[in-house]
Amino acid sequence: MNPVAESLDRFRKRVRWLNAWRGLAIGVCVGAALASGWACLDWARIWYTNWRGLGLLACLGGIAGLVAGLLRRVPDEALARSIDVRARLKDRVKTAVEVRPSTTVFDRPQSEDARRALESVVPESIYPVRLSRWHIAALALMVLAASIFLLGNSPVVHGPKTPSERAELKVAGQKVERVAAPVAEAAQKAQAPTGTKLASDLTRFAQELENGRLNREEALRKANDLAKQAEQEAKDRADTAQQRAQQAETALSKYQAKLAEDSGLKPEDLEKTNLTPDQEAALDQAMRDSGISAPAPQLSSEQLKNMGLTRTAERLSQMTPNEREKLRQAAAVRQAAIQKEIDRIDKLPPAERKAAEQERARLQQQLRDAQKLGEALKLTDEQMKALRELMQMPEMKQLQELLAKMRQKSQQMAQEGKAPTKEDLEELKKQIEELTQAMKDPKAREEIRKALEDALKQMQSGKMSLDAMQAMMTSLGMIPSSQQGQSGSSDDEGAYGKTDDDSFANTGRVNKSQHEMETKGQTSPVGVRGQWRNDKGEEWSVSVKAPTQVGNRSSVPYQKVLPTYRKAAEKAMSGGKIPKDQEKRVKEYFESLSGGK
Template identity: 25%
Template sequence: MTAEATAVINLRAAPRRLRRGLRSLRLRVRLQLAIGLAIGGAAVVSLLAALVVLGLRLRGVWYPVLLPEIALGAVAILSLAAAFIWPLPDRMIAANADRRLGLRDRIGSAVQFVRDESPSGMEQATILDALRHLGLLRPGEAFPLGMPGRAKIAGLCLAALLLVQFLPIPALLLSKQEREEKAELQEHAARIEPLAKELEQAALKTDDEEAQEVARELRKLVQQLRRGQLDKKRALLAMAELEEKLERVERRAEQARPKTAHEAAEKLRRAAQESLASKARELARQARQQGDQRAARQLEHIAQQADKAPDASELQDLAEQLNEKAAELGASLGLPPEVLSALSEFFGGGELELSEEALRELEQMSQEVAQGSLGAEDLELLAMEIEQLSELLSDTELAEMAELLKQAAECMRAGDARRAGECLGEALGLCQGRLGQLGLAGACRAGRLGLAQARRFGYGSRYGRGGPMKQDQIPPNAPPSMLFAPRQSDNPGDLARVRAQINPQGPMLTTTEKGAPTKVTQSRVPYYEVIGEYSKAAEDAMSREEVPPAYRGTVRAYFRALQSDEAAAEE
């Protein structure tokens, strides 16, 4: 084949090869364009967002925290889309590649000559020359991907946005009231923090994912409050949201509890009371027989105290004293007297640590039974008491556990200590499972209450007419001037057309009330108790957009007026 023929063949394939080469260059340009647009857009959006966020934060206006970041994401997506629809004709790509690589317009000229139906010899030579160069060049050389110069500016703008968003506003820029609010929020955060840790631990024990998530959110909220990253409004909203979640988790955890657990608790308490008193009297008798009158009197006193003990925790204390006396006298008590009261506490939702302790003792005892280290007399005594416990639990939802305890007692009597130990162990396992659920519920409740208390500062105790009085400082017999309750309004109201959520164009009955309530003496509800709830209800209703926009200002003004009353009272 002659050189001329080769050139003709190459020339026929030239347009396709040229297009292919330019396609890869164009892709590179588009990527670079996307990066450039994204960076430029990010710089502009970050700067604007930083200014807007700063303004909003200084004015205390709430905004979705991640809105600027969402806007930045949208800019990135739009940049990518714009880069891929940007018109980039062949001649532009070719001319730029020529310029950037010093190809002296070879490719740009070839793009034009290749369209000729019968190119001249010089044009053919140019086309083939361009193809040779195009084959050798790498798109990255012509259009290297890299950060454009404005990336630094974009980085600075982004950093400014993040600082404005997440750093606490310097105290210098805050009003006196805002500074006080922040300080108070930090105090509350310090109070909630141990509760949050407790909740986290309880959630980890139960493998409850939602509880763990809520615990993490609570910890995060505490951190934000401590750092002063949240203003009052956002803090209250976050607290309200978390409170709801905690309530949900708590309710779920509570559901796992026997419905008749309280009854069982009461029965156990009574049983513990009787057991403790009878054991104390029995020991007193033994002491008298040994001639130790002083111990006998003390034990009689313990028995009397046990008879009168109103709750399980007192029984626990008495059980400890009884244990000590029994140890002094060298007497055996069989089932430890605190076990029943501890179980009572457990079912009543009381101290978890004590319940755990009691269960551990039972566990130890079950091991002793299994190992056969107890004598026949002790075993009989234990069997009787376990049977009694089984009977107490049999009509509760812990019937399964009661059945196991009953089996354990039977095995003890039959002399099968190993099986008895196993049954006791299983019964304990069931008990501990419940304990975990109760631990979570308790932690949730504690966290929720902590949050509720913290949240009240925004509405409640600070706004008492008698000054900034803490909730626990207000006496139960507070004078009428410190009390407030809503009164029945005589105003029939006006019919106004307002934009509401349910019916945007519909009429609503509205009433404008101004001034202080007139019949305060009729109420016995403490002001500080209701104002928090009412404010919260109003805020919640507004955040759910249930209050028409036209009336939100009035609602806020009302609560602000109460606040100014408080300030006046302070002065």
């Protein structure tokens, strides 16, 4: 190896660090340029960011540049030439690097000369750390990005919002942001694109609030839209949860049928117990005739259905062998009696026989029912025992109950927008684990467990959406904080969005019998501080002052309907439904309409 090439190592090391230093600046330049672009998008309300995002971009650019600089190759020849230029070594090093030893007589002395010259040079002296144009550009671009971001978020740019309103919305934004994260997580777990979109919208909404990009009116309107979206998302999750529960039920039924078959109960045997109401009546009659009291039902019709069993099967399994024998004998006696009567009719003269034809048909039907009952009673004692054991398996019952509970919770969520509590979900989860563990068939266990867990996941996701909606509305003062955690309860019906008797809070829409309609003209939100109707503390309500014509112009003179509305208002005031502070305002309103009369 060329001895000069070895001497270049310390210079190469220095150059690498300087490359890294310059790469850092270039990287920061790129990062800061991107950050500037992002800040512009932020200003234009297309893609929001924050200080952390901008800083991260610049830092990532810087780190990438630094690493690229460090890893950049420093060729010997370029380095040698550079040293020659910087240290004024008159091409000694470059020649020494290039020329192969022992080519001419001067090669070795030349190499030695170059090495000596290199030894006298300190890398730091010819490669000092300097601020280059890149560094200045990096600083300038960072300042530019920060300026754009600051300007874009300046209150001056975004209209005349009061500092208190900004502060209030900022706090609301922080709260919304906090609830958006779990929604996104839950949506990701449930693999729900709509949930992901909702989480994304919530995050964006939170950023808009935090950045002061929305005034109260816009915020409320947007919150309303998001609430609907969340509600829909929760319903979708609940529907999916129900479907999963249904799948679990189907799997459970199959499992039970298999258990029954394993116990010697073939499907055709169980089919024998599937009696019509007349046949059931015949059984009742037979029981009464034999002096057997009817046993109390152990399982609900739903449970029996899910297990593929009948009420008759349950009743028969609860009887003793003697009782069943008695029933069999009674059934045989009854069959013989009916047959005897049919024979008697058959032996009548043709004219009489024709008259008794109807009676004969009835008797034949009774005979068929009795025969069917007889078939059901032919099930062996062993089969009855197996049937009894199957019905009395505790985990089956519990699983049935669990499924019913999950279905009920899903229905509540889908129909009433009521989310299960965290405790409910945890209990369900625990039960799923315990009950599926008790199942012996691994395939069925896995199938049921998976379906149940999926259903639970969907419910959790739906709950997240509802919770997010609740938190969002609460943070914006659209429902009182005292009702937090009561989403879906009957009390908070209409606490947000459209209600039967309230206008949309500051949304630019006015309710009319559940049908929202766009107001015509500019709405003017007015915040009114008052008392929540349930006397649970002070609350902000926001009314919308808009032109009176909503939808089509009414053909009924308002004087005709005014008394009705006035009466309704008076009733509401006397019933304490209108905050006391606002009663005067309501009165004045009606007085203004009726000219003070």
